[in-house]
Amino acid sequence: xxxxxxxxxxxxxxxxxxxxxxxxxxxxxxxxxxxxxxxxxxxxxxxxxxxxxxxxxxxxxxxxxxxxxxxxxxxxxxxxxxxxxxxxxxxxxxxxxxxxxxxxxxxxxxxxxxxxxxxxxxxxxxxxxxxxxxxxxxxxxxxxxxxxxxxxxxxxxxxxxxxxxxxxxxxxxxxxxxxxxxxxxxxxxxxxxxxxxxxxxxxxxxxxx
Amino acid sequence: xxxxxxxxxxxxxxxxxxxxxxxxxxxxxxxxxxxxxxxxxxxxxxxxxxxxxxxxxxxxxxxxxxxxxxxxxxxxxxxxxxxxxxxxxxxxxxxxxxxxxxxxxxxxxxxxx
Numbered sequence: 001x002x003x004x005x006x007x008x009x010x011x012x013x014x015x016x017x018x019x020x021x022x023x024x025x026x027x028x029x030x031x032x033x034x035x036x037x038x039x040x041x042x043x044x045x046x047x048x049x050x051x052x053x054x055x056x057x058x059x060x061x062x063x064x065x066x067x068x069x070x071x072x073x074x075x076x077x078x079x080x081x082x083x084x085x086x087x088x089x090x091x092x093x094x095x096x097x098x099x100x101x102x103x104x105x106x107x108x109x110x111x112x113x114x115x116x117x118x119x120x121x122x123x124x125x126x127x128x129x130x131x132x133x134x135x136x137x138x139x140x141x142x143x144x145x146x147x148x149x150x151x152x153x154x155x156x157x158x159x160x161x162x163x164x165x166x167x168x169x170x171x172x173x174x175x176x177x178x179x180x181x182x183x184x185x186x187x188x189x190x191x192x193x194x195x196x197x198x199x200x201x202x203x204x205x206x207x208x209x
Numbered sequence: 210x211x212x213x214x215x216x217x218x219x220x221x222x223x224x225x226x227x228x229x230x231x232x233x234x235x236x237x238x239x240x241x242x243x244x245x246x247x248x249x250x251x252x253x254x255x256x257x258x259x260x261x262x263x264x265x266x267x268x269x270x271x272x273x274x275x276x277x278x279x280x281x282x283x284x285x286x287x288x289x290x291x292x293x294x295x296x297x298x299x300x301x302x303x304x305x306x307x308x309x310x311x312x313x314x315x316x317x318x319x320x321x322x
Binding site: 104106108119121122124126129130133160161176179180183184187193194196197199200201 | 221284
């Protein structure tokens with residue numbers, strides 16, 4: 001079995017000296033693979049995969065392949081890439097020159113909703129709920145819109161309560177600093193929020209349209 | 210693990226709640242002792258009830274927005290939801306569950322609530 005790490009342009013810069021990497025070329029693209037190790041899933045194995053993808057990302061554009069993608073042999077890899085060649089080439093163009101930054105927003109401290117309702121009456125209770133929903137939606141927009149304006153593309157996924165926002169932004173490689181500065185500005189402007197920003201990551205959230 | 214923090218809030222702890230969840234996901238085992246089974250069942254049932262409660266509450270808020278309810282109806286409806294909310298809080302406490310526990314990870318579909 002061999003494990004896939006990324007889809008890149010071919011030819012590209014020489015492969016980093018990690019994990020016995022090899023290239024499987026397919027018509028202008030290449031799949032970066034290595035012989036698969038133990039099938040055991042662990043945090044270490046996951047970080048190793050990430051390390052390889054990030055070493056590749058350092059000097060080339062790529063579509064990261066999700067951890068745990070394994071195929072029988074080089075022929076199977078060639079077939080898999082050939083089948084989606086144009087789609088993959090278009091996806092690689094979309095992320096060219098960019099990296100992913102992740103942003104998560106939580107209410108800070110006890111700004112979240114009270115555990116037990118404390119309204120005096122039914123109508124007041126419903127008004128509280130409505131205000132809460134409206135103010136949450138407003139807060140999320142106040143953070144997500146200025147950040148999206150600095151990004152080539154952005155996407156959100158379901159926030160996990162009490163999270164308010166879970167978003168990924170596709171940022172030009174040389175625009176990470178202005179983006180981080182904007183996050184810091186938003187944090188200063190919104191003491192009621194905790195904003196966590198991590199990256200740069202391979203563009204995992206932008207490989208599919 | 211390299212440093213990936215581009216911007217960290219003053220208090221990082223609230224974001225760390227996910228780490229145990231990651232460990233769970235990587236080494237998921239069914240723990241079949243009777244007490245945790247009961248708690249697991251309660252968690253599942255309460256999750257479904259909470260989902261319905263939230264859906265109905267949102268529906269009610271929409272009806273109020275569109276002006277379809279009298280003041281009296283609004284008050285009665287609100288009381289019902291408030292009571293449900295209180296009962297859910299009590300049940301959560303009884304089974305030692307938090308709000309975050311009443312959510313299911315549906316894998317690629319995301320979270321239930």
